[in-house]
Structures are given as structure tokens and as C-alpha cells.
Amino acid sequence: xxxxxxxxxxxxxxxxxxxxxxxxxxxxxxxxxxxxxxxxxxxxxxxxxxxxxxxxxxxxxxxxxxxxxxxxxxxxxxxxxxxxxxxxxxxxxxxxxxxxxxxxxxxxxxxxxxxxxxxxxxxxxxxxxxxxxxxxxxxxxxxxxxxxxxxxxxxxxxxxxxxxxxxxxxxxxxxxxxxxxxxxxxxxxxxxxxxx
Amino acid sequence: xxxxxxxxxxxxxxxxxxxxxxxxxxxxxxxxxxxxxxxxxxxxxxxxxxxxxxxxxxxxxxxxxxxxxxxxxxxxxxxxxxxxxx
Numbered sequence: 406x407x408x409x410x411x412x413x414x415x416x417x418x419x420x421x422x423x424x425x426x427x428x429x430x431x432x433x434x435x436x437x438x439x440x441x442x443x444x445x446x447x448x449x450x451x452x453x454x455x456x457x458x459x460x461x462x463x464x465x466x467x468x469x470x471x472x473x474x475x476x477x478x479x480x481x482x483x484x485x486x487x488x489x490x491x492x493x494x495x496x497x498x499x500x501x502x503x504x505x506x507x508x509x510x511x512x513x514x515x516x517x518x519x520x521x522x523x524x525x526x527x528x529x530x531x532x533x534x535x536x537x538x539x540x541x542x543x544x545x546x547x548x549x550x551x552x553x554x555x556x557x558x559x560x561x562x563x564x565x566x567x568x569x570x571x572x573x574x575x576x577x578x579x580x581x582x583x584x585x586x587x588x589x590x591x592x593x594x595x596x597x598x599x600x601x
Numbered sequence: 602x603x604x605x606x607x608x609x610x611x612x613x614x615x616x617x618x619x620x621x622x623x624x625x626x627x628x629x630x631x632x633x634x635x636x637x638x639x640x641x642x643x644x645x646x647x648x649x650x651x652x653x654x655x656x657x658x659x660x661x662x663x664x665x666x667x668x669x670x671x672x673x674x675x676x677x678x679x680x681x682x683x684x685x686x687x
Contacts, residue, residue, distance in 0.1 A: 422680075425680060425683060426676075426680060429676050429679050429680060430671060430676060433671050433672070433675060433676055433679070434670050434671045437670075437672070437675070438662075442662055451672075451675050451678075454675065454679070455675070455678055455679050455682060458679045458683070459679070459682055459683065462683055506615060506647070508610075508611065508612040511610070512610025512611050512612040512613065513610070513611050513643070514611050514612075514615075514643055514647070517643035517646065517647070518646075519646070520645075520646040520649060520650075521646070521649060521650045521653055524657075534657070535657075535660065535661045536661075538657045538658060538660075538661035539661045539662065542658060542661070553658055554662075557655050557658045557659050558658060558659055558661075558662045578619060578620075581619065582618070582619040585619070585651060585654055585655060585658075586615075586651070588654050588658060589650050589651055589654040592650075592654060592657065593650065596650070596653070
């Protein structure tokens with residue numbers, strides 16, 4: 406736990422109003438950014454952050470400092486977001502099969518394509534690429550999008566993410582892998598060496 | 602993959618890319634994976650693109666400006682809900 410945290414935690418447990426305000430002000434920006442990424446709805450994201458803080462306040466006595474407060478809150482807000490996703494009505498999802506590599510009978514890839522060129526240093530190109538990557542992730546079916554967000558962007562270990570989703574770890578790892586493959590398929594036309 | 606070594610196909614290699622990058626392959630399968638990469642430029646290219654995809658995904662959502670914004674109304678809503686026993 407970072408140095409200043411035991412003191413903040415003690416003040417929170419003592420019910421100091423200024424400690425609560427300090428925690429909320431320090432953490433809201435980051436937690437809201439996480440919730441926006443997962444939920445893609447400003448209203449839902451704000452509700453999830455509020456739910457997460459209230460859950461955290463109720464659980465403060467049981468927090469044993471096994472991680473930092475930031476990490477603990479991050480986990481709680483991710484869980485709050487996933488709970489909201491579960492209650493959303495699912496739209497029929499498009500298949501990602503056409504984005505995945507296909508293979509000849511001998512196991513070689515069909516149309517392997519050229520290597521990727523490294524992205525250039527131009528900030529405009531970098532910004533555009535960032536937007537295209539975001540849009541690519543957002544276009545994936547929800548189960549793959551969520552898997553990539555949890556593993557590659559929020560940095561959760563596969564076992565923990567699987568537990569939050571209520572699925573087996575191997576099933577989660579498969580979703581991550583297929584999601585990454587599909588995203589790679591979406592980015593290939595932009596980044597393969599023969600592209601402009 | 603079992604620890605029995607055999608020549609991997611490109612299809613098999615791609616199935617194990619995530620475990621390879623996570624360091625989760627045991628020595629035998631990792632050796633088979635790397636031996637295939639040594640002779641297959643297509644798979645080297647696929648692996649490079651896969652790695653870059655992970656990197657780009659993480660970078661795409663790392664805008665510092667998002668982290669600095671703190672909506673006052675949300676802060677007040679959280680603190681108010683706490684005080685009223687939420």
C-alpha cells in the first residue's frame with residue numbers, strides 16, 4: 406500500500422468527511438474513464454462509479470490493504486460495470502469469423518499478407534490510428550470487446566476477469582485470443598506494408 | 602498442448618500465441634513454437650502483428666486528459682449518497 410494510504414484509510418474508518426471527499430476527488434477521474442470505456446454510456450458510467458464508491462465505503466472495514474486503495478477501487482468499478490452489462494439486453498452479434506485467419510488443409514495460412522510497418526512518429530497519424538483502434542474495438546461483438554478491455558486495457562489477470570464474468574478461465578482466455586485476432590484482422594488493411 | 606514435442610503447423614502456432622506471450626507454455630511446447638518461428642516468416646509476421654495489436658489496444662485508451670477530468674456534480678452526488686446512507 407502506498408505510504409499516505411494507511412493514514413487516509415484510518416481517517417476514512419473514523420468517518421472523517423474530508424477523507425471521503427479526498428478519496429472521491431482523487432479517484433473519480435480515473436474510475437469514470439474505466440466505466441466509460443466498458444459501458445460506452447455517460448449516464449451508465451456515472452451510475453457505475455457512484456455504485457462502486459458506495460460499495461467501497463460499505464466494505465472499508467474489511468479492506469486489509471492487500472492492494473492499494475486505487476487497485477481495490479478499480480476492481481470494484483470494473484465489477485460494477487460488468488453487473489450493468491449483464492442487465493443490458495443483448496443485440497444479436499455479428500460473427501467475427503471473416504476477421505479470423507483461415508488455413509489450408511496442410512495448416513498454412515490462406516493469404517498471409519505482408520508484414521506490418523511500424524506506425525510513424527507523426528502525431529496526427531498517431532491520433533488517427535488511436536481512433537481507428539478504438540473504433541475497431543468498439544465494433545467487436547460485446548463478449549470479445551469486454552474480454553479485450555478487461556485483459557489488455559484494464560490489465561486484469563485472466564483468472565480474476567473470468568471470475569468477475571462468471572465463466573471458466575480457459576473460456577475467458579479464448580475470448581481474449583479471438584478478440585485480439587479479430588482486431589488484428591480489422592487493423593491489417595491499415596498497417597500492412599503495402600498500405601498507403 | 603502436451604509436453605510431447607512435434608512440428609507445429611501454422612494453425613497450431615496461432616492457437617498458442619496468447620499462451621506464448623503470457624509465458625505460459627511449458628519448455629517443450631515453447632521450444633516447438635520457437636522452432637516453427639525460426640522457419641516460418643508468415644508466422645513471425647502474424648506474431649508481430651498480434652503483439653502490435655495488443656500494444657495498440659492498450660495505447661488507444663490511455664489518454665491522460667480523461668484521467669484529469671473530475672465532474673463536480675458526480676463528486677457531490679457520491680458524497681451526498683454516502684451521507685444519506687447509500
